[in-house]
């Protein structure tokens with residue numbers, strides 16, 4: 001898939017721009033603070049309906065205006081789709097080919113991106129919820145019913161937590177209802193675990209080799225950390241262990257009014273030579289681990305969906321030495337569309353620049369590859 005055009009209206013520092021992308025490499029050059037990251041963020045929002053940065057949807061709306069819109073046309077092998085995300089103070093609406101899509105989970109997984117952003121380092125350094133989020137987004141992009149099942153699980157989780165609180169203050173309440181919720185939650189848990197384990201198996205098949213090529217170090221993998229103590233998918237075992245955990249810890253859960261066991265608590269650990277990379281790996285190694293993981297993501301996506309997602313790189317080369325940069329670039333190929341930002345074109349490999357469409361960004365204005373309002377060619 002590739003992004004053909006992007007339109008940003010009252011989005012961050014852009015009032016109304018249209019960008020026509022080329023297939024292959026697109027590079028946005030500009031000084032600090034001119035709006036390079038905002039373009040990638042716009043593409044991210046078009047794909048996933050919300051920003052990758054901290055803050056709320058309201059932060060995306062251009063100051064002193066009321067609504068922001070991100071629109072774009074995406075080309076697939078033999079058809080194209082028009083996506084739109086409209087954000088206002090009243091909420092957010094998403095459209096595909098001009099028809100509104102009521103469920104966000106049905107919108108995501110159509111136009112997919114993989115990012116190499118400076119704050120992607122939080123995948124290692126940040127809290128478990130960041131890693132769970134990455135896992136959910138990735139699997140959601142690969143399998144379109146994953147997010148739907150996850151939403152159902154989360155609604156049940158909320159219901160279960162509320163019921164635990166009610167049981168705690170009213171011992172006459174019916175425990176049978178808790179059993180019903182438990183059974184349903186077990187069904188969803190099994191489905192979600194099966195997606196997660198199969199995804200991680202796919203990633204772990206190629207991650208060590210990719211990291212070795214980038215850094216020369218072998219022995220990197222991702223461990224799935226969970227409070228059930230399971231290391232592989234086994235439906236019966238998961239049902240038995242989870243139910244047991246809930247039974248044995250009922251009084252604790254009642255007291256806290258919270259479901260303490262289940263996949264909403266799980267985490268990933270990047271294990272470098274058997275040690276947690278969060279503690280053991282250097283800054284530079286952590287950055288390379290994230291990049292290796294992102295490349296693994298790309299390749300798994302291609303294997304499962306038959307095409308590559310659009311790759312977004314926000315000023316990532318500046319902190320990586322030339323040799324490693326070249327090792328990364330070797331993974332790019334003609335089938336991929338790559339959108340790169342930089343303050344300094346010198347930092348980008350000349351072979352990439354040679355074939356790229358170059359855009360110059362200056363305070364909310366884009367020049368160069370930009371063809372305002374005109375339709376580009378395929």
Ligand SMILES: Nc1ncnc2c1ncn2[C@@H]1O[C@H](COP(=O)(O)OP(=O)(O)OP(=O)(O)O)[C@@H](O)[C@H]1O
Nearest residue numbers: 012013031032033034035036037038059061062063
């Ligand atoms: N809601 C908003 N309304 C108007 N302007 C905004 C809004 N949010 C952010 N900005 C402006 O966008 C600009 C930052 O854009 P961006 O982060 O894309 O810069 P950049 O080119 O990536 O810079 P750097 O090279 O430092 O990363 C800032 O000048 C900021 O004031």
Ligand SMILES: [Mg+2]
Nearest residue numbers: 036037314315
């Ligand atoms: Mg930036």
